[in-house]
Amino acid sequence: MTKSQESINDPSLGVVVLNWNGKSDTLACLSSLFQCTYRHFYVYVVDNASSDGSVEAIREQFGDKHNLTVLESGGNLGFSGGNNVGMKQAVADGMRYVMLLNNDTEVDAAFLEPLVNTMESDSGVGVVTSKIYFAKPSNKLWFFGGFMDRNTGLGGPVGGQVEDVGQFNHLVECDYATGCALLTSAELIKKIGVLDDDYFYLCEDADFCFRVSDAGYRVVAVPESIVWHKVTASLAGGEESPFRLYFRARNQMMLVAKNKKDFRLIKHGLGLFGYHMVYLARRVAKGMPWRGTYYYIWGLWDFLLGRKGNISQRRSN
Numbered sequence: 001m002t003k004s005q006e007s008i009n010d011p012s013l014g015v016v017v018l019n020w021n022g023k024s025d026t027l028a029c030l031s032s033l034f035q036c037t038y039r040h041f042y043v044y045v046v047d048n049a050s051s052d053g054s055v056e057a058i059r060e061q062f063g064d065k066h067n068l069t070v071l072e073s074g075g076n077l078g079f080s081g082g083n084n085v086g087m088k089q090a091v092a093d094g095m096r097y098v099m100l101l102n103n104d105t106e107v108d109a110a111f112l113e114p115l116v117n118t119m120e121s122d123s124g125v126g127v128v129t130s131k132i133y134f135a136k137p138s139n140k141l142w143f144f145g146g147f148m149d150r151n152t153g154l155g156g157p158v159g160g161q162v163e164d165v166g167q168f169n170h171l172v173e174c175d176y177a178t179g180c181a182l183l184t185s186a187e188l189i190k191k192i193g194v195l196d197d198d199y200f201y202l203c204e205d206a207d208f209c210f211r212v213s214d215a216g217y218r219v220v221a222v223p224e225s226i227v228w229h230k231v232t233a234s235l236a237g238g239e240e241s242p243f244r245l246y247f248r249a250r251n252q253m254m255l256v257a258k259n260k261k262d263f264r265l266i267k268h269g270l271g272l273f274g275y276h277m278v279y280l281a282r283r284v285a286k287g288m289p290w291r292g293t294y295y296y297i298w299g300l301w302d303f304l305l306g307r308k309g310n311i312s313q314r315r316s317n
Helices: 023-033 054-062 078-092 112-121 186-192 204-214 242-259 265-285 290-304
Strands: 013-019 040-048 069-071 097-102 106-107 125-134 141-143 146-149 155-157 172-174 181-185 218-229
Touching: 013 023, 013 078, 013 112, 023 040, 023 054, 023 106, 040 054, 054 069, 054 106, 069 078, 078 097, 078 186, 097 112, 097 186, 112 125, 112 181, 112 218, 125 204, 141 155, 181 186, 181 204, 181 218, 186 204, 204 218, 204 242, 242 265, 242 290, 265 290
Parallel strands: 013 040, 013 097, 040 069, 125 218
Antiparallel strands: 097 181, 106 218, 125 141, 125 181, 146 155, 172 218
């Protein structure tokens, strides 16, 4: 099939895999992805100016794949900007559906069909996500949809950190899907736009899903679609990476400011800052690394100053 060909029972789907110096993870992800049984899917690998030989390795190992396109962004555009390159290309190529898939994942061979079937069978669904397990142990849930309060930006995953014994073997309507495994339609992307580049990294997926909801569509987690996630493998330090802590603090505030109706910093922001101060106090009490605490405070400060995008661009924003 060419990209312009499509059957009613096999709609075209573009899977966007973002890479930034994650060669081994990305190669493993692609090896898994190319075992998929869905017939009409294309893979768009977007490389954010990696220096580890990722692009060369991908082309050497998978250069014979007719359904692979490697896009070089020319710089580190972050999670939002890099994925947007792939999303826009997939839409331009006529894909009916577009999926974001983290490069530090591996997938069940039949994980795409349940997602597409859910979208095809219910016109009210705008985003679907998979049942995502930790890579190790492989039966422990990491994410099965997420809940979040727009007024505070606080929330978390459905079924996070629990062993799956069948209690989530049903569709779950949720507030947002993680960008780790998020599928939507090209039609909806044209309507509401791609990810918001202002976030750079973190919260852009929740923001996208809020826009999906505002457009009148639902977000659904599909249990038959299985993904395994290595979790924050792309950042040194994982959950305690200073950069992750910076973006977590700043972008959580940005998310609320953008999506809460009639947001006022004095009226609503002070309560949120109170939550962050309690979190920081707990970090200090537990003896957590000071560098991470500093970056967290830095993120809150940059929110107040209206700084957006990459942390390295802070002085020019």
